[in-house]
Amino acid sequence: xxxxxxxxxxxxxxxxxxxxxxxxxxxxxxxxxxxxxxxxxxxxxxxxxxxxxxxxxxxxxxxxxxxxxxxxxxxxxxxxxxxxxxxxxxxxxxxxxxxxxxxxxxxxxxxxxxxxxxxxxxxxxxxxxxxxxxxxxxxxxxxxxxxxxxxxxxxxxxxxxxxxxxxxxxxxxxxxxxxxxxxxxxxxxxxxxxxxxxxxxxxxxxxxxxxxxxxxxxxxxxxxxxxxxxxxxxxxxxxxxxxxxxxxxxxxxxxxxxxxxxxxxxxxxxxxxxxxxxxxxxxxxxxxxxxxxxxxxxxxxxxxxxxxxxxxxxxxxxxxxxxxxxxxxxxxxxxxxxxxxxxxxxxxxxxxxxxxxxxxxxxxxxxxxxxxxxxxxxxxxxxxxxxxxxxxxxxxxxxxxxxxxxxxxxxxxxxxxxxxxxxxxxxxxxxxxxxxxxxxxxxxxxxxxxxxxxxxxxxxxxxxxxxxxxxxxxxxxxxxxxxxxxxxxxxxx
Amino acid sequence: xxxxxxxxxxxxxxxxxxxxxxxxxxxxxxxxxxxxxxxxxxxxxxxxxxxxxxxxxxxxxxxxxxxxxxxxxxxxxxxxxxxxxxxxxxxxxxxxxxxxxxxxxxxxxxxxxxxxxxxxxxxxxxxxxxxxxxxxxxxxxxxxxxxxxxxxxxxxxxxxxxxxxxxxxx
Numbered sequence: 269x270x271x272x273x274x275x276x277x278x279x280x281x282x283x284x285x286x287x288x289x290x291x292x293x294x295x296x297x298x299x300x301x302x303x304x305x306x307x308x309x310x311x312x313x314x315x316x317x318x319x320x321x322x323x324x325x326x327x328x329x330x331x332x333x334x335x336x337x338x339x340x341x342x343x344x345x346x347x348x349x350x351x352x353x354x355x356x357x358x359x360x361x362x363x364x365x366x367x368x369x370x371x372x373x374x375x376x377x378x379x380x381x382x383x384x385x386x387x388x389x390x391x392x393x394x395x396x397x398x399x400x401x402x403x404x405x406x407x408x409x410x411x412x413x414x415x416x417x418x419x420x421x422x423x424x425x426x427x428x429x430x431x432x433x434x435x436x437x438x439x440x441x442x443x444x445x446x447x448x449x450x451x452x453x454x455x456x457x458x459x460x461x462x463x464x465x466x467x468x469x470x471x472x473x474x475x476x477x478x479x480x481x482x483x484x485x486x487x488x489x490x491x492x493x494x495x496x497x498x499x500x501x502x503x504x505x506x507x508x509x510x511x512x513x514x515x516x517x518x519x520x521x522x523x524x525x526x527x528x529x530x531x532x533x534x535x536x537x538x539x540x541x542x543x544x545x546x547x548x549x550x551x552x553x554x555x556x557x558x559x560x561x562x563x564x565x566x567x568x569x570x571x572x573x574x575x576x577x578x579x580x581x582x583x584x585x586x587x588x589x590x591x592x593x594x595x596x597x598x599x600x601x602x603x604x605x606x607x608x609x610x611x612x613x614x615x616x617x618x619x620x621x622x623x624x625x626x627x628x629x630x631x632x633x634x635x636x637x638x639x640x641x642x643x644x645x646x647x648x649x650x651x652x653x654x655x656x657x658x659x660x661x662x663x664x665x666x667x668x669x670x671x672x673x674x675x676x677x678x679x680x681x682x683x684x685x686x687x688x689x690x691x692x693x694x695x696x697x698x699x700x701x702x703x704x705x706x707x708x709x710x711x712x713x714x715x716x717x718x719x720x721x722x723x724x725x726x727x728x729x730x731x732x733x734x735x736x737x738x739x740x741x742x743x744x745x746x747x748x749x750x751x752x753x754x755x756x757x758x759x760x761x
Numbered sequence: 762x763x764x765x766x767x768x769x770x771x772x773x774x775x776x777x778x779x780x781x782x783x784x785x786x787x788x789x790x791x792x793x794x795x796x797x798x799x800x801x802x803x804x805x806x807x808x809x810x811x812x813x814x815x816x817x818x819x820x821x822x823x824x825x826x827x828x829x830x831x832x833x834x835x836x837x838x839x840x841x842x843x844x845x846x847x848x849x850x851x852x853x854x855x856x857x858x859x860x861x862x863x864x865x866x867x868x869x870x871x872x873x874x875x876x877x878x879x880x881x882x883x884x885x886x887x888x889x890x891x892x893x894x895x896x897x898x899x900x901x902x903x904x905x906x907x908x909x910x911x912x913x914x915x916x917x918x919x920x921x922x923x924x925x926x927x928x929x930x931x
Contacts (some may be wrong), residue, residue: 287871
């Protein structure tokens with residue numbers, strides 16, 4: 269009884285001592301026991317003759333829980349339930365599987381499913397078999413939780429999670445009974461339980477995230493319970509460890525991760541632990557699934573470090589000359605109370621490659637190619653006009669161009685130094701000119717002056733947002749005083 | 762009935778009969794009446810099963826409820842044992858082994874106090890402390906939540922203390 273009182277945190281030694289007086293009960297008289305059993309068996313045998321009524325037990329109970337005007341669907345289910353019970357009792361498996369697996373908490377047929385499970389327990393007296401049955405039932409509850417989540421039937425989840433917890437606790441309790449009689453067999457059973465329950469814990473862990481907030485608590489509690497039972501496999505003396513948020517504190521019990529943990533005078537509590545703290549519990553797992561704390565400490569490290577929240581804010585702002593701001597903020601908040609080993613490797617790679625060096629590399633595609641060709645083509649024969657500057661034998665000087673006269677050179681008119689003449693000559697391979705005709709012309713100008721003004725203004729059409737509006741102004745003024753045409757091949761005006 | 766379901770019902774008896782006897786004895790204080798309680802409880806259980814009114818899930822809880830009701834029916838036909846103060850109550854009977862009478866007096870006194878508890882508080886005290894049921898099991902048996910079961914237990918403890926200790930200290 270003391271254990272129970274301690275677990276309930278209502279320890280009252282004086283009252284306990286008095287209540288204990290009522291605890292002991294005199295042994296039953298063997299003849300009374302035998303008489304009672306015989307009476308029971310006799311009644312049982314007499315009722316056995318009326319089998320159909322007995323078989324209707326569970327179904328009728330189920331009907332009583334339903335509407336007085338059952339729907340056709342329910343009638344069908346009730347009918348199937350009758351068949352199920354027959355099937356179960358006589359070993360036919362097909363229909364058993366149907367009903368056992370089909371219904372979920374909240375379904376009309378679910379109470380039948382529960383009853384069948386209870387019957388299976390009643391059919392078995394071995395603690396070993398009980399443990400395995402409870403373990404199997406826990407798996408079913410887990411499947412039901414999963415199905416309820418899938419169907420968004422959240423209202424039934426809490427109850428199912430509590431039932432899951434009950435089943436795994438019962439499995440452990442049965443295992444502990446086995447341990448009293450057959451430690452080797454209990455060890456084998458413990459391995460099975462811890463392995464399966466650990467897997468259950470993992471499955472539950474994956475389900476919690478998708479749950480509404482008001483349901484999470486119950487499932488988290490079931491998760492914690494399965495973690496605890498799972499950790500029993502690592503313990504030889506029913507001691508377990510688990511972590512979770514400290515949710516409530518009272519004189520004799522704390523609630524941690526949904527589990528009530530008894531606090532006794534022997535419980536060692538390290539440091540000051542407050543509601544909301546993450547704590548690690550080392551506890552004794554009772555035969556009834558209760559937990560009595562041996563030691564509780566912060567789950568975040570040494571108690572001395574608690575309260576040291578270390579926050580390292582590394583704000584790195586990198587401004588590029590190109591006008592693209594690269595702001596890299598690394599906010600590393602260290603709440604663990606331990607060493608602050610925050611390596612802030614801030615590699616700021618600017619993905620915006622700026623090729624705008626403002627070097628006015630004009631890639632605008634508007635090529636300003638100003639080709640001012642003053643082409644004076646001479647194709648073997650050359651004709652030009654000039655003033656005779658000198659006459660020396662066969663060598664004449666017309667303007668500044670030496671021209672040779674030959675014996676067959678034709679002279680039109682009397683030509684003397686100072687006359688303006690038109691010269692027609694052959695261009696020799698060595699570049700010299702040999703006149704084949706020299707004709708005296710009038711002395712006034714020919715009126716064939718050509719003037720080309722080429723002005724090119726280049727606007728930057730590259731689309732760059734940077735200030736690289738380049739204006740290249742090339743003034744090419746070529747004044748050619750000759751008789752040749754000047755062609756402007758510029759792409760621009 | 763075929764072999765399987767007959768055996769299941771035999772198992773129900775074998776598994777629950779000793780506990781029901783203890784439960785009944787603590788409330789009745791008489792072995793013969795406690796055996797009668799057990800016998801009647803199982804007889805009613807079989808009748809209920811026969812009529813389709815038996816338990817749908819928790820057979821054990823159902824049996825304890827029936828036993829409790831049977832005991833209360835007995836006390837409706839006779840006065841509750843007196844809740845008398847006894848000058849030996851504070852002394853540990855272990856210190857006075859010669860006084861079997863004193864032990865009986867203490868037991869009767871505690872039983873009288875237990876019987877004066879409201880029915881739900883009495884059931885919680887019985888199942889939780891004397892039968893060592895878990896809160897979950899007790900909650901399922903009395904059809905209340907675990908939290909409500911805890912509260913009932915707390916109130917039962919306070920009431921028992923008032924009846925057994927504080928009155929005496931006053």
